[in-house]
Amino acid sequence: MAQPALAQIASPPVAQAGQTADQRLKALYEAEWTWRQAEYGRSGPGRGSSSDKLPSVTPQTYARRLAYWDKVLAELKELPVAQLSHDEKINYDVFLASVSAEANQIRFKTYEAPFNSDSFFWTGMNPRTPYRTAEDYRKYLSRMKDIPRYFDENTVNMKAGLKRGWTVPYVSTIGREKTMEAYTKADTTNPFYEAFAQMPDTIPAAEAAALKAEAQTVILDVVAPAYVKLHTFFTKEYQPKARRDIAAYSLPDGKAFYKARMQEFITLDLTPDEVHQIGLKEVARIRADMEQTMKDSGFTGTFPEFLVFMRTDPQFYAKTPRELLSYSAYVSKKADGKLKDFFNVLPRYRHAILPVPDAVAPIYTSGRGGLDSCLMNTYDLPSRPLYNLAALTLHECTPGHSYQAAAALEAPPRPDFRRGTGFSGYGEGWGLYTEWLGTKMGIYETPYEEFGRQTFEMWRAVRLVIDTGMHTKGWTRQQAMDYLTENTALAPLDIKNEIDRYIAWPAQALAYKLGELKMREMRSLAEAELGAEFDQRTFHDTILNMGSVPLTTFESEMKAYIAAEKVRVQNNATTTPVAN
Template sequence: MARPSVSLFLALACAATPLMTSGVALAQAATPPAAQAGQTADQRLKALYDAEWIWRQAEYGRGGEDGAGRSLPSVTPQTYAKRLAYWETVLKELDKLPLTQLSHEEKINYDVFRTFIEAEVNQIRFKTYETPFNSDSFFWTGMNPRTPFRTAAEYRDYISLMRDIPRYFDENTVNMKAGLKRGWTVPYVSTIGREKTMEPYTKADMSNPFYEAFAQMPDSVPADQQAALKAEAQAVIRDVVAPAYTKLHSFFTKEYQPKANRNIAAYSLPDGKAFYKARMKEFITLDLTPEEVYETGLKEVARIRADMEKTMKESGFKGSFPEFLVFMRTDPQFYAKTPRELLSYSSYVAKKADGQLKDFFKVLPRYRHSILPVPDAVAPIYTSGRGGLDSCLMNTYDLPSRPLYNLAALTLHECTPGHSYQAAAALEAPPRPEFRRTTYFSGYGEGWGLYVEWLGTKMGIYETPYEEFGRQTFEMWRAARLVIDTGMHTKGWSRQQAIDYLTENTALAPLDIKNEVDRYIAWPAQALAYKLGELKMREMRGLAEKELGADFDQRTFHDTILNMGGVPLTTFESEMKAYIAAEKVRIAAQKKAQPAAQ
């Protein structure tokens, strides 16, 4: 149920940033700045978010210059209480701002900043830090890098971070015990098998994943320093890291799992209705009720089911829809025989998309990503794929559960022009405050991912009825989430009921279905963002096509979406309507000038 991106991942990101380390500077940053006489609304807002960003870096990074040592963030209740006090003060200061006096760009910054702060405040008020993991994101993973470091200083920082793992694990353990006492836990079913993700790290030798970065040290690190760093790393892994993971594994399996909640509903948690409402607002950034989301899901499921049945007939299949699902799940032609075959298939789709980008975007980012397999340590319980700036991960575990007909849509969503492309575009987006670069809204980000799956129909990506059915399966999957998530957390649906619903309506593999349902159980409301975000983007595209007619240019439409960066969906809608209005003015002026030019 926790959102790991704001704690550990931010700390690791900040580890590469020089932080304020003087006691005076940190003391000054511990309280949001008060308004100063003569400040404009823009200046006042900027002072608030700049100060908060500096405070947040120090709060989560807690390091100095490169090589001075890094540590993991504090996660004690006392630390969270201080963070809550700081962010509540920020909200009070934001309440005082005259919003009508903000410039257009600063109004967007205000929307993003306030929405982020409100989400952080709610997380602490509900004590979500007492459940610091979910079904596929864990506080004990993600600390070892995917690629080697470049300098000896970075390796020393890495060793310093490893030395801090016992303290970090102990603090999380205390929080989890507190959650157990008040009935606030990750549901038992979503903990099953998750202990296996710890086991590779319990090894006290060079097979421990933490050592991989040392086994592949680059030539930029002097040979004599390499030897010393490797020796120190081996000692720290043996004496510090492995024992910490062994201790955590014992607590998890012997104490936490046996006492974890058997009830899967968010409504069953302390103040569960308010908690689920807050999570909905955080992830979808729209004012919708669970019932409204549920009904939207039912309508979308019915619409997509009709599309799927049409595609089934176009494929030439003569049987029933359930029989077609069995055929898709079991016919050997749809499954890779080796991990490389699956990765090659995904790479082909990504390169095919590359060739179409010029017709769908005016501005193409320079940064490129790789396509890599999901690490073995987490692959059994990991999602099918996940895109990031440097790499797009594809899951090659249990190939009979990885149908190739889904891979085209998955690659578009996670890689290009989905999340990896989105991250690359952010590097070249218009300048904006630092806090905007790390703020992520699921409705915007995941809505874009699902939107580009649909965009693949216009890019010529889907080459067979089976790939189109795979795309429709993914769309159905996201629509079904609206029904399943609200069903399980607010209507008393069982886990098996959710599994059956996905099984009956999609061609997803059984392993994917179980992993996904467990994810929805452990991460309430997050899965709602995909379909609701996509629906909002499709709605805005439809409006643009209607208002602009033949003058609609999807390239500038898409550039506008990516250039605005992550924003709440309410802000997204107002910005896209402003884009449409500006385009109408521009086109009218252009047409008026044409006769004069002739």
């Protein structure tokens, strides 16, 4: 059956006589992006699917995609990079890194383990907010009807992974079946119905009623049974047979796999041991800062005693979900009031602050930002200390991920594929950088909030040690949990969820601290080179206007910005009249 599929492989455009290097590259990435959008049923970046089908995930489909991407990589290898214009060289760097990562994932057959500890192929198909048109709802219904086929294909892949030992580690599957349970309900309490319960008034009443009726039938006859079937497979077959070893190095060709994942997420040429050593150095530095903040708070006990105090004192915990969300909203609005001093260009698009959906909240991270909304986890409030919330809100909401996504909508024109491509080192580096930026914005009002920020910074530094430790140096899960517990004031539930995330998502956790370090390095260089003429507004605008790029490209672009600023400063100095 694979042969007919492979015989229909689309081919990227090949070089034509007389084309410039820029023209060759543009033809290549435009064709690839159109092809990729069709493959995955999307119409554009950031705003969800407009297709009436879910993507195909069969091995034959992945083989076809790999064959296409290999042809793209071959064309890129033949491209005369030295002849590219400045802007197209950036496009080349982004395109090469993106296609290489996509191809590598298929080479390692990562689709045979199609979820991790907090991101699942069976969630996220129902929208956070209602659709705007009846046509959108009809496409949504069509995708709902396609769920059984989509789940069956993923199940086949997972069974293949079981046979060769390529699975999500067992410990990172525990409790994840609960994220399916809300979707097994065959009535209007199913999360798939929420978008129909909130349909806009612009859809005629009769049409809305018909769509709602069809949705109830599809949930009863198609969606709920598909989730019940998947739940049974997951709990009865997959989970019991999932691998017990947590290290990426224990996977088939595990060393090469971890190296490829490092390159994908950090986009820097570093070895696992180099990353481990950077982490140890940062842990020692931040620990000294945390101990000083403890003294500033007036606490007279030991550091471990201070961690116990921070984790247990009632003053640090919200009593209701509304209180936690309100605290986050206050921080976000306070940051809004400071933006004009830190950016020249302020995006118009606004985001909401919403609770993490109940279906995934127990195993979900503390917060996650996006264009339309910034999610804060209100599950198990005794595990959600408020002193962490200022840093978390800056990172996820404003001026972090939600702000960054809004800025991307109004950024200087760039190819469509650039708007749909993101690199963790850049994106998560920016998020962590904005946590530090909060110290300049006056966001942290107490030593406890500053300690919360330092806890979050330490958390990202500890990740460098833990991730490389577990995946390459034989660290146990308990060893990793103990190390995170000893060095941060994170709540026990957060610690458990985070360690299980690193186990199931090798190398992703490295991106945050390494990206932030690169951004802090470039800021220090700019301050040193420009002195009193350093303007953080243009510095930040340059970062966001650049768009998501590999960190190697980011460094070269920021150095070019600094050089250009030096020239501007020197020119101003030579043309300014001297007062008599």
